[in-house]
């Protein structure tokens with residue numbers, strides 16, 4: 001399995017505003033790059049915080065890219081995955097429509113009524129007691145043939161994926177906006193690292209729209 005985390009952040013490192021409203025940080029060229037990355041992935045993954053804040057569709061928008069997927073013998077759209085311990089994904093969420101297969105990864109705490117509703121619209125994966133156990137959930141996704149995973153956020157999920165060592169690459173578009181706010185989501189929120197820190201290798205820097213794309217590999221974890 002290969003996991004690429006992709007996100008767009010403001011010049012001051014925020015993924016959205018303190019009200020958690022979706023903010024267009026990327027420009028046209030970066031959104032097109034994200035579309036190509038989705039098209040090259042078996043699945044696009046988000047946390048339930050992103051579903052509740054943005055109601056994303058997580059589909060490939062360019063019809064030619066969808067056509068190329070079909071020509072490669074792949075489903076027209078990559079699968080969509082939401083990491084959602086308690087089954088808080090709303091029944092009318094855009095990611096539950098029939099545009100693509102959707103997996104909802106739950107923990108044992110998800111109530112039975114939520115499981116039954118979600119099972120009508122998605123494939124369910126259960127891993128973990130309180131929170132979704134990410135290593136087990138991703139292993140279950142791999143068993144379903146999902147090898148190339150793209151994670152779009154948000155900051156809580158991205159931190160947890162780094163914490164368990166599941167991230168192979170990080171691609172960040174830094175856009176020409178300043179959002180501010182100490183409580184606004186950042187690229188990696190969660191509890192934060194205090195001892196061992198993931199170390200990144202810079203692979204590529206590219207000027208895109210009026211911002212910069214940074215592509216990193218995750219090399220190792222080191223203590224300071």
Ligand SMILES: NC(=O)C1=CN([C@@H]2O[C@H](COP(=O)(O)OP(=O)(O)OC[C@H]3O[C@@H](n4cnc5c(N)ncnc54)[C@H](OP(=O)(O)O)[C@@H]3O)[C@@H](O)[C@H]2O)C=CC1
Pocket residue numbers: 006007008009014015016017019020021022023025046047048049050051053054083084085086088131132133134152153154155156157158160161185189
């Ligand atoms: N600019 C960009 O590129 C992007 C911006 N965003 C922005 O980010 C914000 C949402 O991010 P955020 O609030 O951090 O939410 P996330 O999307 O990261 O979802 C976090 C939630 O996932 C659930 N979860 C279940 N298991 C785990 C686990 N093991 N580790 C971490 N989370 C787990 C938790 O809810 P529970 O306990 O209920 O399961 C948790 O609260 C929005 O404002 C959105 O607009 C989002 C994506 C991209």
Ligand SMILES: Nc1nc(O)c(N)c(N[C@@H]2O[C@H](COP(=O)(O)O)[C@@H](O)[C@H]2O)n1
Pocket residue numbers: 007008022023024025026030031034046050054055056057058059152153
């Ligand atoms: N790459 C990128 N740039 C931005 O500026 C963004 N705000 C986001 N947000 C992510 O895109 C999702 C929306 O997807 P759909 O257009 O609905 O398919 C959103 O939920 C964030 O994950 N990304």
